Amino acid sequence: MTPDQVKLVQQSFAKVAPISETAAVLFYDRLFEIAPQVRAMFPADMTEQRKKLMMTLAAVVNGLANLDSILPAASALAKRHVAYGAKAEHYPVVGSALLWTLEKGLGEAWTLELAEAWTAAYGTLSGFMIAEAYGRPQAAE
Template sequence: MTPDQVQLVQQSFAKVAPISDQAAVIFYDRLFETAPSVRAMFPSDMTEQRKKLMAMLAVVVNGLAKLEAVLPAASALAKRHVGYGAKPEHYPVVGSALLWTLEKGLGDSWTPDVAEAWTAAYGTLSGFMISEAYGRPEAAE
């Protein structure tokens, strides 16, 4: 990721943060719509899960400029996800739901440059997480 892409991700996430609860609902609704089989991996009450998602996104987004500081937490998260039944092929589906959610949440602020920056950020992080969890890197968005 370039420094400009890091800045675009951080600036656009700052616009989504005020509607984080709503964004998390939209994300999970989209994820379960496009990949209904993953619904079983989540609790029936998604309140805490939605909070965890947005908190983790905030940590990652704020740490993009110093990615090495975020990678240990991302590694641990990836390994926990294996225990929940996550597979490498789930990462592109999650990425697609995330980008779709951001596009909906940002409206006119979702530009081609912002989309490219988020795609790069997700690709970098998900590739790392897949490698950590499964021992092999794979393209994930």
């Protein structure tokens, strides 16, 4: 990721944060629509899960300028996801749901440049997490 991409991701997330509950609902609704098989990995009541998602996203976005600061937590998260039944092939689906959510949440502010920045951020982090959890890097775009 370039410094400009980091800045774009951080600025855009600042616009999403005030609508975090709505964004989390959009994300999980989209995820379960495009990958219904993953629904069983989640609790019936998604309230806490949605909060965790947005807190994790905020921590990652805030740490993008200093990736080394967030990699230990990302590694631990990746390993926990294995225990929940997550597989490497789920990462691209999650990325797709995330980008879709951001596009819907940001509306006209969603540009090709912003999509590329978020794709780079997600690709960097998910590639690392896949390698940590499964021992092999895999493209996750």
